[in-house]
Amino acid sequence: MxxxxxxxxxxxxxxxxxxxxxxxxxxxxxxxxxxxxxxxxxAAGIFNPLTGRKLVRTWKADELFPFLTVFYGEIEKKLNTHFLHFTNIYRPYRSVEEQNTYMALTADPSIYQYIAEPVDNQQYAPYVQNPYGGLEVTGSGWVDVxxxxxxxxxxxxxxxxxxxxxxxxxxxxxxxxxxxxxxxxxxxxxxxxxxxxxxxxxxxxxxxNPVKGQVLDVVMDNYHVTHIVNQGIFIMPVESNLYRVGATYTWHDLDWQTTEDGKAFLEQKLQAVLKVPYRIIGQRAGIRPATxxxxxxxxxxxxxxxxxxxxxxxxxxxxxxxxxxxxxxxxxxxxxxxxxxxxxxxxxxxxxxxxxxx
CATH class of the missing domain: 3.50.50.60 (FAD/NAD(P)-binding domain)
Known part of the structure; x- marks a missing residue:
């Protein structure tokens, strides 16, 4: 054999x-x-225990997240490399109604365990729109795939x-x-x-049930947020001044080509949340193996x-x-x-x- x-x-x-x-x-x-x-x-490689607009706990999060922490951490040690990045995810509230809804949801212990408190909303205010404040999800981060x-x-x-x-x-x-x-x-x-x-x-x-997704690589010189920001899209710090923005979700035109529509959608979402200038240096498309x-x-x-x-x-x-x-x-x-x-x-x-x- x-x-x-x-x-x-x-x-x-x-x-x-x-x-x-x-x-x-x-x-x-x-x-x-x-x-x-x-x-x-x-793939951006984000792992996040609370997802979606309704702040839903990821399926089997209590088992998945401790396991992945040990798994990837052991590989880093054995192969002498670094690809596992832990960072909170900041979610600015879109409205007072959303703020109240999320506050009610966090009363659930299964949700609350993944909420970081207190949140310093002022550290984000110069860079993103957050007039209603926001919450931070903990136990999250990203893998440099x-x-x-x-x-x-x-x-x-x-x-x-x-x-x-x-x-x-x-x-x-x-x-x-x-x-x-x-x-x-x-x-x-x-x-x-x-x-x-x-x-x-x-x-x-x-x-x-494959899903096409597109992401942008953007450079921002005056954006000093070290956590991932998520409000309809994510803004993820990759390295000095380089950020990944995504993602789109489409179930048609399942090819590997980037599109102007995808770029326009992401820019529209980005401009709605961002306060500082940016410039796009790359765009990529992939097909997620969903079911x-x-x-x-x-x-x-x-x-x-x-x-x-x-x-x-x-x-x-x-x-x-x-x-x-x-x-x-x-x-x-x-x-x-x-x-x-x-x-x-x-x-x-x-x-x-x-x-x-x-």
Whole structure:
């Protein structure tokens, strides 16, 4: 056997799963096609326990966030790199009504635990519109995804466990106990292809619901806010004078091209909240691997138990991947049951009723 696992795709999902299985003593080979567009390389990498206009607690936040802190922190130490940034998220109130609504919501202990108090609204006032004040979310931050992906890639490359290739399904020989690809046998093949999974003939029946998103890179010389600001869009400090602004959400025109409409939308939102000048130096677009029920897709193929998938992390990949990769490893290695909310068994009816199941 060449390796225990062959993982196709080295975005957030593939990188996190590969590291998780490696840490369990498994030999993993990563296959990546760097010429293909990557949602992970566009992602801002924000993790946030309270999201949306209604200040909703992120699904399974109490489990996800402690887990990701330890997971990414250990990788930083072992690979001598830095990509994990903790920072609060400041949310200026749009109105007195919103202020009252949010204050009522924070009476809920499950919400309040993620609220930082007191808030110094004056530190933000010279830079953003906050006449009604705002609240700060704690337990949040961002992962510098390109730095993280590069560190994982170099780790597996140095162990001769990284292959640059555009994976061709016609080169695959599938049996019940293993797969053979390019003459090498692997115990299991796991697909982590993000939005490209819809083109995978083995898993094209899954209920994907990809979402296009665009972000801007902007420079501001007189903006001295170190936290992320979120009011309809986010303004995230990246490095000295450089900030990321995003993001758009569209379910049509699912290509990887930036658009003037996307730029105009983000600028309109930015100008409504920002008090200082800015200049745009870049714009990027990506397609998020979201699903119809907003839950990840993981498990083994209904007809081929040596083939699995770890996908559908949507807009919260950096938050979801560590915890669910660990649970997927429990399933693969220790035969523990997967949570029905994420197990692709919930969608098997689509496979059996679909067109030409492979």
């Amino acid at each position: 060449s390796a225990d696992y062959l993982i196709v795709g080295q975005g957030i999902a593939g990188s996190v799963l590969a590291w998780t299985l490696h840490q369990r003593g498994k030999k993993v080979v990563l296959v990546n096609a760097p010429q293909r567009p990557s949602a992970s390389l566009v 390109p730095v993280f992906l590069h560190a994982i890639q170099e780790f597996f490359r140095q162990s001769d466990q990284y292959i640059e290739a555009d994976f061709n399904h016609n080169e695959l020989v599938i049996s019940r106990d293993n797969v053979v690809w390019r003459g090498q046998a692997y115990g299991k093949l796991l697909f982590c292809e993000g939005p490209h999974a819809k083109d995978n003939p083995l898993f094209d029946w899954l209920p994907y 119809k029920d907003r839950r990840p897709l993981m498990g083994l193929h209904p007809a081929h138990p040596a083939i699995g998938i770890f996908n559908g992390l949507g807009t919260k990949g950096v938050s979801l991947a560590p915890f669910w990769a660990d649970r997927f490893a429990d399933f693969l290695e220790d035969h523990k049951e997967l949570d029905p909310e994420v197990n692709i068994e919930r969608t098997f009816s689509l496979y059996y009723s679909g067109k030409n199941p492979v």
